[in-house]
Amino acid sequence: MVDRTSGLPAFRQVAADLRAKIASGEYEPGDRLPSERELVESYGVSRPTIRDAVNVLRSEGIVVAEHGRGVFVRRPARIRRLARSRLSRQARESGQGAFLADAATEGFTPSSSVKVGFEPASERVAQLLQIEPGDEVTVRDRVMRADGAVVQLAVSRLPRTLTRHTAIEQVDTGHGGTYARLEEAGHRIASFAEHVGARMPEPQEASALQLGSGVPVITVTRLAVTAERTPLEINDIVLPADRYELAYEWPSD
Amino acid sequence: MVDRTSGLPAFRQVAADLRAKIASGEYEPGDRLPSERELVESYGVSRPTIRDAVNVLRSEGIVVAEHGRGVFVRRPARIRRLARSRLSRQARESGQGAFLADAATEGFTPSSSVKVGFEPASERVAQLLQIEPGDEVTVRDRVMRADGAVVQLAVSRLPRTLTRHTAIEQVDTGHGGTYARLEEAGHRIASFAEHVGARMPEPQEASALQLGSGVPVITVTRLAVTAERTPLEINDIVLPADRYELAYEWPSD
DNA sequence: GAGTGGTCTAGACCACGAA
DNA sequence: TCGTGGTCTAGACCACTCC
Numbered sequence A, B: 001m002v003d004r005t006s007g008l009p010a011f012r013q014v015a016a017d018l019r020a021k022i023a024s025g026e027y028e029p030g031d032r033l034p035s036e037r038e039l040v041e042s043y044g045v046s047r048p049t050i051r052d053a054v055n056v057l058r059s060e061g062i063v064v065a066e067h068g069r070g071v072f073v074r075r076p077a078r079i080r081r082l083a084r085s086r087l088s089r090q091a092r093e094s095g096q097g098a099f100l101a102d103a104a105t106e107g108f109t110p111s112s113s114v115k116v117g118f119e120p121a122s123e124r125v126a127q128l129l130q131i132e133p134g135d136e137v138t139v140r141d142r143v144m145r146a147d148g149a150v151v152q153l154a155v156s157r158l159p160r161t162l163t164r165h166t167a168i169e170q171v172d173t174g175h176g177g178t179y180a181r182l183e184e185a186g187h188r189i190a191s192f193a194e195h196v197g198a199r200m201p202e203p204q205e206a207s208a209l210q211l212g213s214g215v216p217v218i219t220v221t222r223l224a225v226t227a228e229r230t231p232l233e234i235n236d237i238v239l240p241a242d243r244y245e246l247a248y249e250w251p252s253d
Numbered sequence C: 001g002a003g004t005g006g007t008c009t010a011g012a013c014c015a016c017g018a019a
Numbered sequence D: 001t002c003g004t005g006g007t008c009t010a011g012a013c014c015a016c017t018c019c
Helices: A010-024 A036-043 A047-059 A089-093 A098-106 A123-129 A177-184 A203-208 B010-024 B036-043 B047-059 B089-093 B098-106 B123-129 B177-184 B203-208
Strands: A063-066 A070-073 A080-082 A110-120 A136-146 A149-159 A191-199 A217-225 A231-240 A244-251 B063-066 B070-073 B080-082 B110-120 B136-146 B149-159 B191-199 B217-225 B231-240 B244-251
Touching (some): A010 A047, A036 A047, A047 A063, A123 A231, A217 B191, A244 B244, B047 B063, B098 B110, B098 B136, B149 B177
Parallel strands (some): A080 A244
Antiparallel strands (some): A110 A136, A136 A149, A191 B244, A244 B191, B136 B149, B149 B231
């Protein structure tokens, strides 16, 4: 029952109570919560108020509602890793792209589809690639799947001057992937930089990645540059935060 | 007006329409949306339905509601960086902790408060620090502020065997901070590892970091280890995703 | 005081899932 | 068929902001 004198809104009291019961283990991952109509009885509030409370927990990502079945405590996500070493030249020479290397480590069956196209550079892309806005860039738009489910979106952009007459403009870039083709063409990658952020997904991202509500996405912008600090490629990656964790490691000096 | 024949729920149609108007620039950052009662008129639905629609946008983090004032398009976040170099030995020797270095770069006035305590190692902490569960660890719980506002939470844990009789057990660790004291005691840090994830905040995090709804947190677990792979410290950091972006950089080989 | 969002009610009907 | 969540209504009163 809610305390009408506490000043705290009823739906927040209900949300806090349910959250506490989940944290304490009274409801465990995979368990079904009492139905909304049962909660109406036990807390003595109306159904819209119960729904407000459940929606708080949904937007926190700790429960998921399934139409016709019930509301369930979300199971803790299994974790994959993206290691720094997956971009090493050695891995590349063994013919593995980064995603394939992850698949081998984590034991899932990888697949991906690619669309290749060309577009004029936007303001942002031009600045990052140090070219002029409107200059033609090659765009590789990839959707990556693990055991059939979409787990990663990546859009890679390179100045078209670097990709003409290379397999980078083909769907299949061949052994070693884009980076191997770049190096063959004399563009040696000296370093990578990644900028990592997080935000709530846009609707099309949420459906593509099959995200439950309350699950953010991790965004990674990776830049590959030469020893002369010339940018070769910019890769915008979107990952579901409930299935990915990024790993970075570096020596202290 | 909503289309009753489309099959799409009315509140989602309203949300999509408002989202499109924000994306197109019809409503710009900082602008007030029409009041809920005005939206009731223009879309021809009830007020709870309008509220459902607005709540969708709130949980996506693209608008914020202010009681008694209106609903506003969120202003794009300014960006700070956590660079890898901020943990360099050089920075440490100049007496700057990582957060102070950020402050100097970004031009804000830093402050922080620390609580120091001791506790038995949890299962997770024991595994990461390679000690036994229950072994005593020193806990430094820090709240970091920029211009008075909380911008970062960090809980650092070290085996107490490493911190006894050092300033690490004091609130003020002195010039160069915890890492400098560790090295003075003969524990030379060889490398750092960071694991980065994202999730929706817990309620106390949301209030401490003054997060609007629909803003995730970035979580960083940093491990400092010696050349012999002995873990010295584990640091659990929570950052508001609308104010932070992490930067990592490494050579290609 | 007028206008805003915040909360809450007591229903109604629909769509989905499982028995 | 029955129980579940999904959607929606037409109000009501409150708390906050601004004039």
